[in-house]
Structures are given as structure tokens and as C-alpha cells.
Amino acid sequence: MQLAIFPLRINILPDGVLPLCIFEPRYVRMIAESSRRGMGLCLLGKALDGGFSLLLTVGTRIEIIDFDQLTNGLLTVTMKGVERFRIHSMEVEPDGLLCAEVQVLPEWQHAPLQPEQHILAEKLGQLFHEHPNYAAYYPTPHWADACWVVQRWLEVLPLEAEEKFNLMVSNDYHDALHFLLQAVQEEDAAVRQH
Incomplete structure (x- = not known):
């Protein structure tokens, strides 16, 4: 499965809900194309020398459950976590959007709290x-x-x-x-x- 990857310092897991403001053109495009190729959210690790952060290779596939275009051009979206995945390979598109080939990980089984x-x-x-x-x-x-x-x-x-x-x-x-x-x-x- 191929997903556009949204790197963030916050995470979401299956059944989680996350509201975000989207302003960068590559992520606006990611949202617009989400029904065609899907999206995943991955955590960014600690910043390395030079300020760059490593992308951690396990993330969550997300779906948009609500969105709104604000008058200032910002896009607000509410995302829901669907399933965890592991990144196998990744490429960077010309506008900087990350796109990854991923494998879905086993779902955590639900059980009652003791x-x-x-x-x-x-x-x-x-x-x-x-x-x-x-x-x-x-x-x-x-x-x-x-x-x-x-x-x-x-x-x-x-x-x-x-x-x-x-x-x-x-x-x-x-x-x-x-x-x-x-x-x-x-x-x-x-x-x-x-």
C-alpha cells in the first residue's frame, strides 16, 4: 500500500481523533488527493545536528472525518486513526511531500481492563x-x-x-x-x- 506521509511531533493511533490546521501547499495537496492514495501520520524523532529530525518508521493510516476552508486560506481538518503501518521505502515528491510504501501491522486486540x-x-x-x-x-x-x-x-x-x-x-x-x-x-x- 502506498501512502502520502504527514510527519508530525504528535501522534495518533487507531480510533484516535486529531484536529489540525493545514497551510503548507504540499499538505493541502495531500488532503486533496487523500481519497485516491491515502495518508499516514508518522512521528518525527529528536532533532539531529543541523536541525533535521528523523522520521520514525511506524505510523498510523488516517482518514479525514471533517474539514473546513477558512477565509484566511487555512484548511482545518479532523483526522481519525485507522490502522498502524511500517514504512518499507520512501520517496520525496518534487514539492517535498513524502510518499511511502507501507505494510499494515497487526491490529491490537481489544480486551477488557482488569x-x-x-x-x-x-x-x-x-x-x-x-x-x-x-x-x-x-x-x-x-x-x-x-x-x-x-x-x-x-x-x-x-x-x-x-x-x-x-x-x-x-x-x-x-x-x-x-x-x-x-x-x-x-x-x-x-x-x-x-
Whole structure:
């Protein structure tokens, strides 16, 4: 499968929703051609000497679920994550748009959160409550679904791109779930001590 690649410092995973403003001509073209060839979003890694950032090779295929052309020429789009992929080869088109041959990765299986893992859903629910504009993108949150909860945490948690990448590349969400559970429990314990 071939996808136009949108490199960003934020990520989206399957079932995630991401609003963006698009202004660069190559990405406006990417949006216009999205029904023909599809799009994927990949994280940018740390900046190297000279200011360039490496593109991390696992991303998420995205679909546009809403868009609007503003009077100032900006295009606002709301994207939804569909499936994860790995880049096998890439080329740069004349206007700088990246185009990649990708392989779809196995879907993370959905399963219920175990009782000792419910703290992840509770803390994510608090985050939704504190950020109602973000929560509005998820009118029916899947609080009991471990996969869904882990994916939303990986989108919002302020981790280095490489850390997120290492959690995203796995064939299942279990490593990410254990990482998140430990982080949330440590934070919870620290708050209780003060």
C-alpha cells in the first residue's frame, strides 16, 4: 500500500481523533488527493545536528472525518486513526511531500481492563474532564477497553517520540499497558505522599 506521509511531533493511533490546521501547499495537496492514495501520520524523532529530525518508521493510516476552508486560506481538518503501518521505502515528491510504501501491522486486540488496571481509565477520564474540547472528539469513550484506553494515553502522554515509538511498534498493547500502569501508579503514590 502506498501512502502520502504527514510527519508530525504528535501522534495518533487507531480510533484516535486529531484536529489540525493545514497551510503548507504540499499538505493541502495531500488532503486533496487523500481519497485516491491515502495518508499516514508518522512521528518525527529528536532533532539531529543541523536541525533535521528523523522520521520514525511506524505510523498510523488516517482518514479525514471533517474539514473546513477558512477565509484566511487555512484548511482545518479532523483526522481519525485507522490502522498502524511500517514504512518499507520512501520517496520525496518534487514539492517535498513524502510518499511511502507501507505494510499494515497487526491490529491490537481489544480486551477488557482488569480490575487493577481501572486506574488508567479513571485518570484518563479525569484528563477528559479537565479538557472538554479534547473529550468532545470522543462522544462514546470506551473506558472498559484496555486497547482503547492505552491508545488514548499514548496520544496524550508527554513522552519523547522514540519512547512512544518503542511502545507503538509492539504487536500488542501489553508493554504499553504495563508502562502506563506503572507511571500512573507512581504518580498516584507521589501525590498521596504530599
